[in-house]
Amino acid sequence: MKTYLKGYLRVRLTGYGPERFLNMCQHHQIAVWGLTYGGGAYEFYMYQNDFHRCRPLARKTKTKLHIIKKAGLPFFLFHYRRRKAFFLGIALSVFLLWQLSVHIWDIRFTGNYSYTDDMLMELLNENEIVHGMKISRVSCAEIEQLIRDSYTDITWVSAQVSGTRLLIQIKENSGILTAPEEDRTPCDLVASKNGIITEIVTRKGVPKVKIGDVVQEGQVLVSGTVPVMNDSQEVVRYEQVRADADVVARTATDYADEFPAVEQITCETGRKQTSWYIQYLGKKMGISFGKADYAMSDRRDQEYRLKLLNDWYLPLGVGVITVNELEVYEKKLSEQEAYEKFQKNLNDYFEKCEEKGVQILENHATMTYNADVCTGSGKIVALEPIAVPQAITETEGMEQPDELNGDDH
């Protein structure tokens, strides 16, 4: 490499005392290599700048030097000295590559669900963080702070520059947790459904039912009106509290489901329209071949970013938009397919029930298959919590005892 950069010559040496010339080169520390002998002459390589130094030596030793080959960068540049556009092109491309490598050409967000890329990009753009900005002006800490301050439910942000990309990772809070305010208004617990009580655990209030009792919808299960006794076990007064209890009952619920026996299916017709666009700094310039004029269609965008290395993205990208024509047709469900759909709906219903703490004991639901509509119906027997709060309306038994209210009558 050093030899190429300095430039070197292949020289033919002839004359009276070639060995003496070679020894003098050695003495004057002129580098000589690749020395061969043939046809009464010597040939060797030497550096371009040493050639001028060894001319006096050749004169002294009565030898002649004849250059047979010139090689290396200095000769290359001299040979192409007139081709200014060529060198200008090389310089320009090096400059362009350098310029392209000191700017941000791609900003990527990961981990965002409720905030779209466009929303986050708009926020960054408002704060002068844009495609094409200099990498040296990017402050990852400021970007992290900006996003956290702007969106309070984004709990963690990490920004990093990798090549010509700005990668922003986000973690969102699924919901801001606030301590629910405890409702302290006095109330009773009433039955939300008819059923037979199988379990009752009272924490506050007076239980009005016991295990095995048959209760009707709306019936008071736990009363929020609590009598206060004196030492003689006489009721002194009544206090209203917020009743609190776990009441589980065996219930029978009517299950009803109805769905059409004809299903609408959407599918591609095979006709499609493709158009291309060039993306530059977030702006799209389209090349379209005709307009897709479909009643129903499905559009897919696919974008390819140009890059030199793994993370050395360029400001150019190419995108393909494919519009597929869709059509809808109706398909009659077979009895088997209808039954599968009924089962699926039923399982979904059971899953929802289980989420509410309902335990399914018996399932008597059946399906009826008709030409137009399929219906599912039947009883579902389950164990489920039935206590729901209800404001105290009952005033019976709340009158103060005669002895204590100071009324003589």
Added chain:
Amino acid sequence: MLQVTSDIARGAVLLSVNGRQEVYIENYRGIMDYTDQLIRVQAKHSRVVVLGHRLKIAYYTADEMKIVGWIDEIKYE
């Protein structure tokens, strides 16, 4: 004290031969003769002659020389 072998202290020529195709000569003074069949090198106390075919001097500096080619004989004069 720097330990130097007596040969080098006396300025003796040092030869390293790799197979039949490479010879390194150190501590030499100059080239007396060079053809593709004979290379005669002057050392302090003797001359070294390398005989062979297609002999080439790959490089030479003030202290060391590398000869490549097909070597038949090396002798002192």
